[in-house]
Amino acid sequence: MNDDREAILARVRGALAPLRERAPMPQYDTDLAVMRKLIAGRDLVELFSERIKRVNGLAFTDVAALVEYLRTGGWTRGYCDPALWPRLAPHFAQGFTVETEFDRARVDDYAFGITRAAGAIAESGTIVLNDATTSRRLGALAPWVHVAVVERATIFSDLPQAVAELGDDRNVIWCTGPSKTADVEGILIEGVHGPGAQIALIV
Amino acid sequence: MRGQPIDQFATTLPPDKRASVYQSTKATHEKRTKLLFDQFADPNRLRELAGEIKQHALENLDTYLPQVEARLRANGAQVHWASTAEAACEAVLKIMQARGASRMVKAKTMVSEEIELAHFLERHGIEALETDLGEFIVQIDHDHPSHIVRPIIHKNRREIATSFEREGLGAYNDDPATITRRARQYLRHKYLAADVGLTGANFVSAESGRLVVVTNEGNSRFCLAATKCHIALIGIEKIVPRDRDLAILLNLLARSGTAQELTVYTEFITGPKAAAQPDGPEEMHVIFVDNGRTEVLAGDCREILRCIRCGACLNVCPVYRQVSGHAYRSVYPGPVGAVLSPLLLGEKFPQKADLPKASSLCGACNEVCPVNIPIPDLLLRLRHRAKEEHVPSPGSPPMGAWALLASQPAAWRAALAGGKLLNYVPTKLIPVPALQAWAATRSLPEWRGGEFRKWMKQRRTKGRRD
DSSP states (O other), rough: HHHHHHHHHHHHHHHTTOSSSSOOOOOOOGGGGOOHHHHHTOOOOHHHHHHHHHOOOEEESSSHHHHHHHHHHHHHEEEEOOOTTTHGGSSSSTTTTEEEEGGGGGGGGGEEEEEEEEEEETTTTTEEEEEOOSSTTTGGGGSSEEEEEOGGGGGEOOOOEEEETTOOOOOEEOOOOOEEEEEETTTOOOOOOSOEEEEEEEO | OOOOOOHHHHHHHHHHHHHHHHHHHHHHHHHHHHHHHHHOOHHHHHHHHHHHHHHHHOOOTHHHHHHHHHHHHTTTTTTEEESSSSHHHHHHHHHHHHTTEEEEEOOOOHHHHHHHHHHHHHHTTEEEEEEEEHHHHHHHTTOOOOOSSOOTTTOOHHHHHHHHTTSSSSSOOOOOOHHHHHHHHHHHHHHHHEEEEEOSSEEETTTTTOOOESSSSSSHHHHHHHSSEEEEEEEEEEEOOOOOHHHHHHHHHHHHHHHHHHEEEEEEEEOOOOOOOOOSEEEEEEEOOOOTTHHHHHTTTTGGGGGGOHHHHHOHHHHHHOOOOOGGOOOOEEEEHHHHHHHTTHHHHHGGGGGGGSOOOOOHHHHHOOOOHHHHHHHHHHHHHHHTTOOTTTOOOOHHHHHHTOOOOOHHHHHHHGGGGGGGGGGGGGGOHHHHHHHHHOOOOOOTTTHHHHHHHHHHHHHHHH
């Protein structure tokens, strides 16, 4: 394997040696990659709520409305990040079974999963999760409904800003709407492996 | 019928498949254009810039590759190198064996298709399950993907339903939602039972060692949430210099590929999971694969290594739309494949030297390319190479007679006059096989040879009078 390392790097050097000059790193402003017209002067919470709807997700600012949504959908059994549960529990009255441990052997038992988001991106309607903030990768992925609790102050305006703030977490994931496919005849189907409903609860 | 191999394949493609490939590629292409031009002030500049970033990265791989290796090691990942497809497969197998692992779940990666990893692992008693819905269907059918982004663009729901029934995934039901639900139920337990999750990477930042993996289905995330070991198989051309370059490329990738603003899941991975996180890989291996890329880098078509595998050139290509992906006999079909597939063959280039000729050189592939690859120029360079290497070209019209005429003005004039006969003689009677093959599906316009010369002469006389 080490031989392969040396061989590959030698071939790379050999391939590049004859170039009289190398292509320079272009100088640019990342603003070029921002939908300026869309975000100019907008309130980020409002814009994020609008944009997440465009990718078939949903945003709630009211816990009671979220609970009602879950009840109406028949999603009464789920997982919740233990750090969030004390604050949310009073809103989940009778009829809900919520666990703060996620048991992977019973993966199909959880209809919803509530986790904490590390942030959000207004421009694209994206929820940002990372290993430090999000209690369980599986809890945010396997249940049909994923609810990410997003704090207002953590909403970035655009992609370049969110990239700049990736930080040093080993794993950051942007979730933009429900898991989906169009593999079968180009027809959009949501909830392939991950959530069929991607929801932000803005607090 | 004679003709190029790609033509021969095209004649065997059922009309309904041709129609569905045509319609869906066209629809994606049109949506892409709208999305880019409505939202960005200068989308063309964005494409050019992305091309410049990747070209810079390629031409400085001697710096960036060791840099990214050092970053990954510092982040806790193990780095391996593989010169060939065989070496890459062996590297994966060794990692699996060292862990005593026998079950792998795979996200979609083009490089794993290229090195035929799943077949290799299965021969060694390892289950290597494709989890992307399209790739999963390709796998149970022992078929091949026909599009870079949409592997089963050539299949309809009835065929898929039949395959699912055969595999014991429920009674025949061709409703796409039911098909998807059944795959969801089946695959989630496979993820949870697997030892190793394998992904590719769309980009790797040399600055941070960050791998970027995008999917819509969330299958690669499931691989990295359920298993304890992550193997990332990455072509050496996937490097970008800095994190900030990712914003440019991510903005272009989904818009170009599937006409989405952003893929559903965009995952940034710098190493094994954090200690406090219960789910995810404790061990991470990155395998950098060459498999012909350094040879491409040394040649005059190195721009093709900028490719970010979005499939936009397939969707816009008038040839791809007619012949579909399998006609290219390669993992990489369409315009990008017509360049990359013969190049990756190295010495065996002649085997696919016909592909660069299967193009009208209309230039649409270049116009839509998010990294601005001059594909038509590269196709011409490869045609030239085939000529230089005396690669035989059965089915191509012989150009010798034309060259003879074109180099002798008197003979040319005579041919122009004689050509008028074509207006009266049916093409079927002209004993040139290439012409007959060409005319079998087309009709010749009226012969107007000599008109241009007449017009030029008049123009010159008129010019003198003025």
